[in-house]
Amino acid sequence: MRRVLIYDTMSREARVFAPIAPPRVGLYVCGLTPYAPAHVGHGRTFVVFDVVVRALRRWGYRVFYVQNVTNLDDKLIARAAEEDDDPLQLAERNFTAFRRSMTELGVTSVDYYPFATDYVPEILLQVRALVDRGYAYVADDGSVYFEVAKFPAYGRLSGQKLSQLQPGARVEVDARKRAPEDFVIWKAAVPGEPSWESPWGPGRPGWHIEDTAMTGRLLGARYDLHGAGADLIFPHHESEIALSESATGEAPMVNYWIHVAFVIFQGEKMSKSIGNVLDLQAAIDGVGPGALRFYYLNAHYRSPLDLLPDRSLAEAKEAYDRLAQPAHRIEQILARDGAERSGDPIPSEFAAASDELIDRLDDAMADDFNSREAITLLFGWTRRLGELLEGLDHLSGEGLTALAEPYRWAQEVLGLFGERAPADARDLERVVPVLLAARARARARGDYAEADRIREELGTAGIRLEDGTAGTRWSYAEPH
Numbered sequence: 001m002r003r004v005l006i007y008d009t010m011s012r013e014a015r016v017f018a019p020i021a022p023p024r025v026g027l028y029v030c031g032l033t034p035y036a037p038a039h040v041g042h043g044r045t046f047v048v049f050d051v052v053v054r055a056l057r058r059w060g061y062r063v064f065y066v067q068n069v070t071n072l073d074d075k076l077i078a079r080a081a082e083e084d085d086d087p088l089q090l091a092e093r094n095f096t097a098f099r100r101s102m103t104e105l106g107v108t109s110v111d112y113y114p115f116a117t118d119y120v121p122e123i124l125l126q127v128r129a130l131v132d133r134g135y136a137y138v139a140d141d142g143s144v145y146f147e148v149a150k151f152p153a154y155g156r157l158s159g160q161k162l163s164q165l166q167p168g169a170r171v172e173v174d175a176r177k178r179a180p181e182d183f184v185i186w187k188a189a190v191p192g193e194p195s196w197e198s199p200w201g202p203g204r205p206g207w208h209i210e211d212t213a214m215t216g217r218l219l220g221a222r223y224d225l226h227g228a229g230a231d232l233i234f235p236h237h238e239s240e241i242a243l244s245e246s247a248t249g250e251a252p253m254v255n256y257w258i259h260v261a262f263v264i265f266q267g268e269k270m271s272k273s274i275g276n277v278l279d280l281q282a283a284i285d286g287v288g289p290g291a292l293r294f295y296y297l298n299a300h301y302r303s304p305l306d307l308l309p310d311r312s313l314a315e316a317k318e319a320y321d322r323l324a325q326p327a328h329r330i331e332q333i334l335a336r337d338g339a340e341r342s343g344d345p346i347p348s349e350f351a352a353a354s355d356e357l358i359d360r361l362d363d364a365m366a367d368d369f370n371s372r373e374a375i376t377l378l379f380g381w382t383r384r385l386g387e388l389l390e391g392l393d394h395l396s397g398e399g400l401t402a403l404a405e406p407y408r409w410a411q412e413v414l415g416l417f418g419e420r421a422p423a424d425a426r427d428l429e430r431v432v433p434v435l436l437a438a439r440a441r442a443r444a445r446g447d448y449a450e451a452d453r454i455r456e457e458l459g460t461a462g463i464r465l466e467d468g469t470a471g472t473r474w475s476y477a478e479p480h
């Protein structure tokens, strides 16, 4: 199997990837807290992990990818109260919209999206284990806290010493705690909020323990990869390690920690809590899913991405369209004539170069998922094909397929070029009238359901119909 280097946040170096039980790989990524729609910063994180999984699967790893949904937490409860809504239903709605955006973006690699509220029994078992083992204590109101001082390795992932952790915005001061850095793992119920019965009275899970209860159940006490945006290193992931390793007695919980850098917008990390967000779906609608993926992947995932309004995405779209042009043209010809079409062979140096390029693309990705390097290589290919571009129509199917291989690699691993190639107007002029005639016949015999179905299917292909006295007119707009 290919030698893969992964930069691990814990050891602060790139290490050769060695799964616990190859070829199986367990991956857990902290997902959305759906108290508001997803923004462009979220999109980056999830596209990056989609590409990580696509690459590992290409190289023969059998990845089980779990991405959780924190469908109940303080922010959800607060937002639902503001909007006079139910927090669980608010979460459900935003999550459904998020899934639609992910599908449009081509994020297809997640195997399972567990909801926190479906894991309350596992959470209670873990709280009990932590209390029994002396790592957690029960406060007067029935809340349960993890005692950070009992876990000396706390701070190793983020590089902080316990003595340096100051109570502040993220470490709240609370009279029920023995020490300011202790964190709640079971919150005593507040009237009007969702709650569950527990040995310590009614309550609901704290944030960090949702993750470790799920991973314990789904991936085991020790697993291969844990990822998320870099903002979750502290206190979230630090706390996950403390909870899991204390509850199970097994360490390390995770062998490789992968963290994706921020999207910077208006001078700061894009964040719902700061309010400097660009809606993810709006960005997809604006430039198309391919261009947005290209924007994300044309930077190394550990480098911050500075998003300049009205500029970055427009430039990405322009560059992406340039990169994709030969890919779309070749696939168009192959779709029209088939891979067996006859024509001129390609110059032999192109066939060899195509194979060699695929190797280099895999090498780039195996070096800590360097998608930026891969895109640079693909630009080189597009430039090189420039001299053949005018003559593509004369080439054989075999030759065209060889030229398409690097782009097909990018489709498989980076999820690029998957959108429908812009239709060739001449093809449409041949095909659409045939369908319009079929629709007219259906209407003539009174089969309006069939007529509507044809209209709808043409609509999804970007073809709009307008019925008038002189017959039906049609127009075409490229779907995104």
Ligand SMILES: [Zn+2]
Pocket: 029, 030, 031, 211, 236
């Ligand atoms: Zn998490």
